[in-house]
Amino acid sequence: MIQVEGLTKYYGERAAIRDLSFTIEKGEVIGFLGLNGAGKSTTLKVLGCVLLPTSGRVTIDGYDVTKDPHEIRKLIGFLPDTPPLYDEMTISGYLEFVAQLRGVTAANLPARVADAMKKTSLTERKDDVISSLSHGFRQRVGLAQALVHNPKLLILDEPTGGLDPVQIVEMRELIRQLKGEHTVLVSSHILAEISQICDRYLVIQQGEIIARGDEAQLASHFGNASAVEFEVQGNVQFAVDLLRNQEGVSEVTISKLDGNVGSLRATVAGERRIELVKALVDANIGVLRVDKAAARLENIFLKLTHGKDATP
Amino acid sequence: MKNVWLISRRELAAYLRTMSGYIIIAVMLFIDGLLFNAFAVPGTAKKSSEILGDFFTLTSGITMVGSVFLSMRLIAEERQTGTIALLYSSPVHDLEIVLGKFFASFLFLCVFFASTLYMPALILAYGKVSFGHIFAGYFGLMLVGATGLAIGTFGSALSRSQVVAAVLSGVMVLALTTAWLLGKVTDRPFTEIINGLAWWGHFEAFRIGVIHLKHVSYFGLVTFIALFAATRVLEARRWR
Numbered sequence: 139m140i141q142v143e144g145l146t147k148y149y150g151e152r153a154a155i156r157d158l159s160f161t162i163e164k165g166e167v168i169g170f171l172g173l174n175g176a177g178k179s180t181t182l183k184v185l186g187c188v189l190l191p192t193s194g195r196v197t198i199d200g201y202d203v204t205k206d207p208h209e210i211r212k213l214i215g216f217l218p219d220t221p222p223l224y225d226e227m228t229i230s231g232y233l234e235f236v237a238q239l240r241g242v243t244a245a246n247l248p249a250r251v252a253d254a255m256k257k258t259s260l261t262e263r264k265d266d267v268i269s270s271l272s273h274g275f276r277q278r279v280g281l282a283q284a285l286v287h288n289p290k291l292l293i294l295d296e297p298t299g300g301l302d303p304v305q306i307v308e309m310r311e312l313i314r315q316l317k318g319e320h321t322v323l324v325s326s327h328i329l330a331e332i333s334q335i336c337d338r339y340l341v342i343q344q345g346e347i348i349a350r351g352d353e354a355q356l357a358s359h360f361g362n363a364s365a366v367e368f369e370v371q372g373n374v375q376f377a378v379d380l381l382r383n384q385e386g387v388s389e390v391t392i393s394k395l396d397g398n399v400g401s402l403r404a405t406v407a408g409e410r411r412i413e414l415v416k417a418l419v420d421a422n423i424g425v426l427r428v429d430k431a432a433a434r435l436e437n438i439f440l441k442l443t444h445g446k447d448a449t450p
Numbered sequence: 451m452k453n454v455w456l457i458s459r460r461e462l463a464a465y466l467r468t469m470s471g472y473i474i475i476a477v478m479l480f481i482d483g484l485l486f487n488a489f490a491v492p493g494t495a496k497k498s499s500e501i502l503g504d505f506f507t508l509t510s511g512i513t514m515v516g517s518v519f520l521s522m523r524l525i526a527e528e529r530q531t532g533t534i535a536l537l538y539s540s541p542v543h544d545l546e547i548v549l550g551k552f553f554a555s556f557l558f559l560c561v562f563f564a565s566t567l568y569m570p571a572l573i574l575a576y577g578k579v580s581f582g583h584i585f586a587g588y589f590g591l592m593l594v595g596a597t598g599l600a601i602g603t604f605g606s607a608l609s610r611s612q613v614v615a616a617v618l619s620g621v622m623v624l625a626l627t628t629a630w631l632l633g634k635v636t637d638r639p640f641t642e643i644i645n646g647l648a649w650w651g652h653f654e655a656f657r658i659g660v661i662h663l664k665h666v667s668y669f670g671l672v673t674f675i676a677l678f679a680a681t682r683v684l685e686a687r688r689w690r
Binding site for chain 1: 452460534
């Protein structure tokens with residue numbers, strides 16, 4: 139579906155993205171991860187034919203972004219980081235305008251607009267003027283405009299930006315529903331927001347891809363070491379020393395201490411939770427909770443973007 | 451053309467649904483009426499056709515200045531609010547964006563022209579002027595308006611700030627208005643060329659009821675160049 143080879147984009151003297159290469163298959167949901175200013179939006183704008191690349195080759199469904207941008211624009215739905223909304227229009231009026239602009243025929247127009255509003259739960263607000271909408275609803279209208287013409291490729295730049303937790307869950311569910319029908323590129327700088335909806339991730343830092351793959355593959359960048367969290371009751375310092383002396387444990391820290399109850403975080407090579415709990419119990423330390431935490435994408439992301447010494 | 455009409459219709463609706471367009475036209479009408487009363491009507495020795503000519507002169511200046519204010523938002527606002535990304539990512543050519551915006555502003559300017567008709571109607575009622583004179587004058591006003599709006603569209607494409615866009619367009623209009631001053635201090639053949647750049651020199655014929663192809667061509671050419679330049683600016687922004 140998408141082939142990118144050596145994509146580079148300069149803003150004046152500054153390279154926003156450098157020599158990016160990746161391939162995206164039809165039907166995949168790809169997460170673009172990176173801190174603010176990493177080059178995510180620039181990459182998505184090039185794929186969305188909003189910007190033209192300085193060098194490199196980008197083809198979408200066989201069309202080249204520099205030679206056939208018009209053909210590509212017929213295939214894509216693009217939601218920029220700020221939803222492109224005309225405040226004075228009503229939701230339905232706006233979606234009709236966008237659909238017509240993207241080539242939806244008069245015969246299909248009512249059905250396409252109704253479908254986009256249904257998918258984004260906007261049907262009951264269809265006559266509302268956009269200027270009166272909350273941030274969450276504006277994001278929904280932004281998503282609706284991106285999919286109103288039923289595009290093959292959806293490019294969503296930070297669709298969860300600025301949403302409250304409930305709205306983030308709703309937006310995530312919306313994107314999850316689009317899976318299969320469309321190829322989806324979604325960017326975020328907060329991993330937790332897209333960690334459950336993507337097939338693969340591309341991690342961008344300072345304009346370059348520094349890691350790629352699914353969650354397991356990204357985790358493998360850091361070997362098998364993972365963190366295990368314990369909540370223990372008893373002699374907490376003794377528990378720390380005990381864990382430190384166990385096989386495969388490289389580091390133990392106290393993250394919280396409340397009387398004789400402490401939260402410990404241990405860096406462990408491989409799966410050794412059973413042995414570690416047994417050792418604690420044998421030493422008369424009460425184990426209130428055990429949790430394997432390290433494989434969480436948030437930690438991987440922090441390590442990728444801040445170096446291996448980063449702590450979440 | 452379908453996209454031009456779509457963009458034009460939306461833009462026109464934006465003019466009609468927001469206050470800024472109405473305010474600009476109200477101010478233009480107020481000043482036009484005031485100047486008409488102050489300068490065109492007084493004087494007993496004036497013929498009706500002279501009064502009508504003075505009305506067109508005053509209205510042409512107001513049209514040119516008003517066009518800059520009407521068009522300052524066209525593209526600058528799209529960039530300011532980020533809605534330009536919608537147009538850029540849709541299967542729409544940059545020329546269609548520019549033409550759509552231009553036509554919308556032109557149609558809205560026609561509201562102003564229609565609202566000024568009462569002044570020629572008064573002259574017609576109390577004096578003797580030909581419909582041909584009125585038609586030629588309004589045709590000239592439309593050409594002046596189209597030129598001003600095209601220059602304003604170009605200025606609007608240059609900046610994301612509407613104020614900066616208005617200043618840039620204003621400077622361009624001022625340059626075309628005062629070109630004759632430079633013509634005074636240059637030698638032939640530059641004098642003719644520079645004098646020929648001044649728009650109001652080309653409006654003279656229309657104000658007395660004459661439509662001449664060379665004057666129509668001047669306004670058409672300036673409008674074309676400004677719209678072409680605006681299109682090129684939009685194209686260039688994709689490379690930045």
